[in-house]
Amino acid sequence: MTQHIPRPAFLRHDCVSEDGCRIAWWSAGNPDGFPVVLLHGFALDHTVWAPLYAQAALLERCRLVMPDLRGHGASDRMPTAAHYTSGDAWAADLDAVIRASGVVRPTVVAWSFGGRSVLDHARRYGTDGLHGIQFVAAASLAHFASAGPDHVVLDALCAEDEATVADATARFIGDVLGVPRDSADFAALTAVAARCPVEHRRWMRQRGLDYDALIGGLDLPLMWVNGAHDGIVLPSRADVFRALLPDTRTSIHAGARHAPFRDDPARFTRELLDFITDPPPCRRTARAVARHG
8 A cells, every 4th residue: 555645735733632732733725625633543643544544535625624632643642641631631632723723614624533633623613613523533432332352452551561552543544444554654654653652642541531411412413433343433323313303414434444534535535525525414503494484
């Protein structure tokens, strides 16, 4: 597999969150396009989205904003567990990026651990400032029956033993994400994971999933994307999500694993653009129709 290299037009920025954490973020694409914020997952950084960079339609029609979450990538490592267990801190990080980037009512694409950040943001700031949320096998509902067998890899990424962590990293990138172990991508993502301190990973994993009531009250357009062969979040999570919010648009990618945007970036791009331009019904729209009907 050829390594995907960010184009020269990708610009690095920094902003400072409420508690002093410096958040690094990147921008790309059409400055006048649809604003999209991409939130990466646990122990990685914004470069996990690299297969999307070759999707011309995405860069031509969207302005992409891609932060590194606190403790990851080029963003700051904070000194205590409290800096990672506070939902308000993660919410403030995303708010700082949105304000610094100047985007208005972005669509947030939240993959895996990134689901926590957008839900923390919705809890603290509400949803009026967002166009919609596309959850991609995201941390969200406390529905443990839809946690897959590879979920144990996340625990192993936080182990005390270095050899266990190294093995878990190889399994996570090679098996869970499906990146060939002899590829440049595998080496690059392994190096990215090594930048996220194991102790800080443990602090992040102390947080429980307490979003069920919040999710049940979400009023903006929603989409759930899952790989059919995801070993972290089983595709049955989509059914649970839609049972709670029937208007949620769902898409199960046959043959895809935990990162469907890597397995089939062209399909992922088409579906994201459709979601932005033709969103599914939602309570927000229903209220607006009722007011003006």
